[in-house]
Amino acid sequence: MKIGILSDTHGHEMAWADACDKFFKGAEMILHAGDVLYHGPRNPRKADYNPAGLVERINNSAVPVVIAQGNCDSAVDASCLDVPICAPYAFVIVDGVRILVTHGDACMSDEEKDAWAKKFHADLFISGHIHTTVLEKRGSTVFLNPGSAALSKRADGKATCAVFEDGVVRIYEIATGAVLEELALG
Template identity: 35%
Template sequence: MKIFFMSDIHGSLHYLKKALEAFKQENAGYMVILGDHLYHGARNPLPLEYSPKEVAELLNGFAGRIISVRGNCDSEVDEMVLDFPIMAPYSTVLYNGRRLFLTHGHIYNEDRLPSLSAGDVLIYGHTHVPKAEKKGNIFIINPGTITLPKENSPNSFGVLEENVFKIKDFKGRVFKQIALS
C-alpha cells in the first residue's frame, strides 16, 4: 500500500489543492498529515490563499483516508471543524514489520527521540525542511512542508511505497529518498 505524507498546511488553500492533486496522482491509499493544519502561526507569514475554513472543507472530503497528529499551531477549536481527529501528539502505524512513529516534531524529533526499536521510523514535520536519513539504527524522515519551505527547499510531500520513502516536489521530482531496509 502507498501512503502519502504532508505537513504544515498552515491554512493555505492554494498549496493544499496542489497536495491533494499529488495525492490523487500518486494513487495512495492513505494520507498522513503531520500537523499544523489550519492556522498559520504567529511566527509564519500569511500563506498564499490563506483560508482555514476552505482548507477544513477540502480535508473533510478525505476524512476516512486521513491519519493525523497535532502540530504546535493546532488547537481544539480546529478539531471542531474537521471530521477527523488531530489532537493526538503522535500516532503509530505498523508498516511491513516496522513501526512508523508519526508526530509533528515540536515534542518528539531527532534530538528528542521517543522510545523506538531498531529499524523503526520517526516521521515528523515542524521544521519545514525535508530530511531522509538513518541515524544509528533509526530512520529519520521529514517530508518538508507543502506551504512554507525553509532553507531553500521546495514545497514538498512524501510517499512511502514498497519500503522506499520518497520526498517529492509538486512537479513530481524525487529529490530525497531512503530505503527502509
C-alpha cells in the same frame, strides 16, 4: 502500499490539494505531521490561505487521513475536522510497517527521536515543525521530515511532501514533481 505524507500546511488549501492531486493518487492513507489549519503568528499568509477550504478537503478526502497535533493546532481546529488530531503523536501499523508521526515540537533532538523510535520499534519516524526536509536512517529507523507543503524554510524555498511506497520514502518538490531525496526502509 502507498502512503502520502505532508506537514505544515498552515491553512493553505492548495498546498494540500496540489500534494494530493500530484502525488497521493492511489494512496491507502495520508499522514499529516501537524500544523494543519492555523498560519501561526510567525508565518505569512499566502494567496491560497483558506483554512475553511482545507477543512472541507480533509473532511471529504476519500483516503483516510491521520493527523498528529502541531504546536499551531488548537481545539477549535480539531472541532472543525471530521478526523481526530492525535496528540502528542499518532502511531499506525500498515502492512507490518510501524510508523510513528509527531509534529516535532515536543520531540526536537535526535536523541529524543531515537528514544521514541526505540520505544515504539518504529520503522519510519515522521516529524514536521521545522519546515525543512530531513531523510536519514539511524539504526533500524528511517527519520523523515517531509518539509512544509505551504511555507518552506528550505534554502531553495521549495514546497515539499513525501510518499512512502513499496518500502521507499521519496521527498518531492510539489511544484515540479522532482524527486529531491529517496531512501529505502530495508
